Amino acid sequence: MDNNVRISSSSTDNMLYLAIIVGLIGISLAACPAKWQHHGSSCYLLSTDELDWTTAREYDGGYLAELETKDESDYIETFAKQIDFWLGGRDEVEGHWKWVTSGKNFTYTDWHPGEPNDLNHDEDCLHLYGPHGYQWNDFRCSALQNYICEAGKLSVIFYLHFIKNISSSYYLRKSIKSTSSFLIGGSLAACPAKWLHHGSSCYYISTDELDWSTARDICQEYEGGYLAEVETKDESDYLETVTLTTHRGFWLGGKDEVEGHWKWMTSGKDFTYTDWSPNEPNDLNHNEDCLHLFQARSQHWNDIDCSIKQNYICETR
CATH class of the missing domain: 3.10.100.10 (Mannose-Binding Protein A, subunit A)
Structure with a gap:
């Protein structure tokens, strides 16, 4: 966005722009550092x-x-x-x-x-x-x-500097001072209650245990979500941090319906980033087709029987 935003001199337009500014001030748009x-x-x-x-x-x-x-x-x-x-x-x-x-x-x-x-x-x-x-x-x-x-508490400081020019228009000079990076006009809205925010997603860490298919269905009922699809190391590291618990594992949204061909079931994307535990996936007993974070393997990935009841992580954007 250009730092100089031209504002009409009409009172209606000025009030509109000021309302937008007040709205921005009232919304936290800061991205937290990695693992925060x-x-x-x-x-x-x-x-x-x-x-x-x-x-x-x-x-x-x-x-x-x-x-x-x-x-x-x-x-x-x-x-x-x-x-x-x-x-x-x-x-x-x-x-x-x-x-x-x-x-x-x-x-x-x-x-x-x-x-x-x-x-x-x-x-x-x-x-x-x-x-x-x-x-x-x-x-x-x-x-x-x-x-x-x-x-925090995170602060956004806007400097409003009006300069009247020869055409009777005003210019708004915007300055933002913060220790974090801010996205103005972006989509970084607050997550629903009990959901965690990271990057461009919100995550729900369940406390109940379900089989993979039921967990997927429940996620779809929550804010239009889905079982989490972990596509980068940053996202993987973050989820490892927030699932450091005594729970034995958390379902993710991956599955190999064709043996050995793992993909994210909601987006349909093949895995490009992986974090498999050593010697996984191993399709033990020829019946391990769903992906989870395995607490006993330091939250690395493991394939497991889809009918086993696990905690789960929902994601929504």
Whole structure:
């Protein structure tokens, strides 16, 4: 898009353009960095390593996540599976909890019943506790935990510089300042609730188990989706990150209806990128014709019997 957009001097046209600008300001159009996940006006990174609270807080590129709304809390719970995570809250003054980076007092909370309890007078840092259904718990700051980083809240700053020229028209000069790359006029809209955004797609990570065909049908009922088709290493790496759970595997949208000829069933495309585990596909017992991410193989690809019940990943664009 040209940085200089010509605007008619008529009040109607000016109001239209200003409405468009206000709309753009109100929408997060930022693409998150690789392996970060987009929701609302923020990007989130789920760690795979364990650090104490203070070291986790110093992670470059963000801050420990500050969950200020139920929507944000529910979103984090959708992909925080079976692991405890540090958040950015602390009570440096006993009982006075606040988000350390923003300095805000807690206004929304999701404490587990009986928490915070300052066990042994030494629990001053906030974490999501898996055994408590990902409700909040106070914990020793020196304990080693996974952690969730947040970058944002994302901001778009528009400079409106009107210059009147000799023909009584105005020119709008647009400048955008952000730490992320922004696509103006693109299709990067918010994903449905409980779906994760990456690249040009939204993904739903299921918590129920179905056979391959039923999972495909369910995905089609969700926002016009389909079983995920993983066509690049970037997409593969992302899905490996968000499926680091105790689930044994996740259905993807690939199948070899003609033995050895693997393709994505919704788009009909042959595989061009693959991430097979060593010695796969092996068509064990001559009955493995569907593709899944296999937790026991570090989330690499495996062929498996299509009738087995697995978790699944839906995708929509």
